Amino acid sequence: MKFSERLHKKLQPIWRKNHAHPFVQGIGDGSLDQNKFRFYMIQDYLYLTEYAKLFALGVMKAEDLETMGKFANLLDATLNEEMSLHREYAKKFGIEESEFENAKPAPTMLAYTHYMLHVGQNGTLADLVAAVLPCTWSYWEIGKELNDIPGAADHEFYGEWIQMYRSDEFGQLAKWLIDLLDTLTEGKPETELSKLEEIFLNTTRFEYMFWEMSYNQEMWPTDE
Numbered sequence: 001m002k003f004s005e006r007l008h009k010k011l012q013p014i015w016r017k018n019h020a021h022p023f024v025q026g027i028g029d030g031s032l033d034q035n036k037f038r039f040y041m042i043q044d045y046l047y048l049t050e051y052a053k054l055f056a057l058g059v060m061k062a063e064d065l066e067t068m069g070k071f072a073n074l075l076d077a078t079l080n081e082e083m084s085l086h087r088e089y090a091k092k093f094g095i096e097e098s099e100f101e102n103a104k105p106a107p108t109m110l111a112y113t114h115y116m117l118h119v120g121q122n123g124t125l126a127d128l129v130a131a132v133l134p135c136t137w138s139y140w141e142i143g144k145e146l147n148d149i150p151g152a153a154d155h156e157f158y159g160e161w162i163q164m165y166r167s168d169e170f171g172q173l174a175k176w177l178i179d180l181l182d183t184l185t186e187g188k189p190e191t192e193l194s195k196l197e198e199i200f201l202n203t204t205r206f207e208y209m210f211w212e213m214s215y216n217q218e219m220w221p222t223d224e
């Protein structure tokens with residue numbers, strides 16, 4: 001069995017929870033409160049700013065030019081395509097891009113990005129890929145599922161979000177990461193695989209927490 005097939009089995013219960021989450025459901029049927037979405041987009045902008053750095057670390061850790069080039073593509077796609085979606089939404093909200101950039105980070109966003117950066121900086125290339133994969137893979141899956149809801153991708157407010165994550169371009173990036181992880185783990189001992197599985201599960205759990213955080217607009221519980 002490919003390592004990604006093993007991971008796919010493991011992540012199913014959490015993915016089902018993602019898809020059933022009222023935030024995701026609300027994007028699908030257009031009923032999501034726009035204030036919740038705005039909170040999410042701001043935190044996601046901060047998230048992607050850090051996430052993009054993982055791809056720069058991928059360039060550093062890769063051992064051949066082809067892999068370096070692919071990570072460079074991912075870095076470019078994140079900063080200049082995916083984050084353009086957020087900048088467009090900022091316009092729709094009538095707020096400046098700088099308001100996105102200078103927003104206060106929410107604790108779950110901080111915990112998630114810092115965990116990934118820690119793994120990416122201190123681990124192997126396989127560790128790094130295990131950490132970043134749930135992000136791309138789960139969004140692609142959500143994008144495709146929501147796209148299957150009649151009219152969802154044409155919704156005047158949430159349609160563009162669905163179109164971004166269901167797109168073939170985005171899917172290709174996810175597929176490339178999946179294949180890379182399978183190649184890197186071929187013939188590796190169980191001790192190593194279970195360590196990678198744990199990293200993958202942790203960021204999968206963080207993905208669920210990000211929906212939860214956004215739905216509840218969670219900041220520090222101690223803030224005045």
Ligand SMILES: Cc1ncc(CO)c(N)n1
Pocket residue numbers: 044047048082134135136139207210
């Ligand atoms: C939290 C989060 N996970 C995944 C993606 C997909 O890139 C995103 N934009 N934000």
